[in-house]
Structures are given as structure tokens and as C-alpha cells.
Amino acid sequence: MTDTTTPLIRIIVGSVRPVRVGDQIAAAVAEIIADAADARTEIIDLADLNLPLLDEPRMPALGDYQNAHTKEWADIVSGSDGIVFVTPQYNAGYPASLKNAIDYLFAEWKDKPALIISYGGHGGGMSGAQLRSVLDFIGLDLVGDNVEITLPRDSYGPDWRLVDAQAVVAPYTEELRTAARALDRSLVPQS
Numbered sequence: 001m002t003d004t005t006t007p008l009i010r011i012i013v014g015s016v017r018p019v020r021v022g023d024q025i026a027a028a029v030a031e032i033i034a035d036a037a038d039a040r041t042e043i044i045d046l047a048d049l050n051l052p053l054l055d056e057p058r059m060p061a062l063g064d065y066q067n068a069h070t071k072e073w074a075d076i077v078s079g080s081d082g083i084v085f086v087t088p089q090y091n092a093g094y095p096a097s098l099k100n101a102i103d104y105l106f107a108e109w110k111d112k113p114a115l116i117i118s119y120g121g122h123g124g125g126m127s128g129a130q131l132r133s134v135l136d137f138i139g140l141d142l143v144g145d146n147v148e149i150t151l152p153r154d155s156y157g158p159d160w161r162l163v164d165a166q167a168v169v170a171p172y173t174e175e176l177r178t179a180a181r182a183l184d185r186s187l188v189p190q191s
């Protein structure tokens with residue numbers, strides 16, 4: 001039986017490449033966040049959601065969604081007590097897949113407690129900063145500092161997947177716990 005009294009934090013995997021590491025980073029941070037925030041976590045993989053490039057005929061700010069995939073995505077966001085964005089850095093920014101998913105919705109983001117985790121060769125700081133400015137603009141309640149996870153070259157195997165994602169994330173455990181506790185303090189239960 002699902003425990004609906006425990007807050008639900010959804011962790012969004014922002015990258016959708018066929019060979020990527022974002023899903024591994026999300027899985028590795030999920031347990032740390034659940035434990036520190038005393039919450040349930042669920043990973044939402046944008047690759048599985050498979051949203052087309054924004055195809056709503058009307059402006060999302062009007063909330064008059066026409067497409068089933070938009071309504072499904074809106075329900076996922078509105079049904080979350082908090083959101084964690086896990087984003088890589090692509091050319092000094094965050095991926096188009098994540099921007100597209102964000103742009104689909106509007107009211108659902110308002111005041112939603114959220115945390116940003118970036119990763120890249122040097123922690124993906126530029127991606128996280130760019131994402132923060134967009135999420136601030138649309139009114140999310142961004143808590144804590146961004147967590148920036150550096151992926152050393154030798155953390156990748158020959159298949160370009162992380163050899164040991166938990167070992168990559170381990171040095172950031174305390175930072176993640178602090179950020180997750182800040183998220184926990186801001187969570188607003190969704191009925």
C-alpha cells in the first residue's frame with residue numbers, strides 16, 4: 001500500500017540521450033534525498049515521458065491544455081510535493097529536453113519547492129545557474145544552493161555509462177542532505 005502521508009519528491013532526469021548518465025545520477029541521489037528529507041522519491045525520466053517539442057496550441061499560462069501528454073505531465077508536477085531537477089551541462093547551458101518540458105506548463109510550477117542538481121566535467125555550474133534563473137522567473141520556490149557534481153573522465157566506462165554512480169555521488173552526500181533538508185522544510189503537501 002502506498003503511504004500517501006509521506007511527502008512525495010519527484011526527481012526529474014533532464015537528459016534524454018540514448019546513451020547518458022543522468023538516469024544513473026538520479027538513481028544515486030534518490031535514496032540520499034529520501035532519507036534526508038524524510039520523503040518518498042520517484043524518478044521521472046523525460047526520455048520515458050517522450051514529450052514532443054511543445055505542441056500545445058495555446059499559451060501554457062492559460063492552462064487550457066489540449067493534449068493527453070501535457071495533462072499527464074501537468075498531473076505529475078502538480079501531484080509532487082517537491083521537485084528535484086537533475087541536469088547535465090551542454091555547451092554552458094541545460095538541455096533542450098528539459099527546457100521543452102518546463103515550457104509545457106505554467107501554473108503547476110508556481111511556488112513548487114525545488115532543488116537543482118547539475119553535473120558535468122566541472123560540476124555543470126553554468127547549466128545549474130541558467131536553470132535557476134529560468135525557474136526563478138516562472139516562480140518555483142528554489143531552496144538551498146545548487147549541488148554541482150563533477151564527473152571525472154575516468155568515472156565513465158567504455159560504454160560511456162558511469163562505472164559506479166554511487167561512488168561519483170558519495171563525496172556530495174552531506175551537500176545533498178543539507179539541500180534535501182531545506183527542501184523538506186519547504187514542502188507543501190498536495191491533496
Ligand SMILES: Cc1cc2nc3c(=O)[nH]c(=O)nc-3n(C[C@H](O)[C@H](O)[C@H](O)COP(=O)(O)O)c2cc1C
Binds near residue numbers: 021091121124
Ligand atoms: C551536447 C553536449 C555538450 C556538452 N557540453 C559540456 C559543457 O559545456 N561542459 C561540460 O563540463 N561538459 C559538457 N558535456 C559533457 C557532459 O557533461 C557529459 O557528457 C554528461 O555525461 C552529459 O550528461 P548525460 O550523459 O546525462 O547526457 C557536453 C555533452 C554533450 C552531449
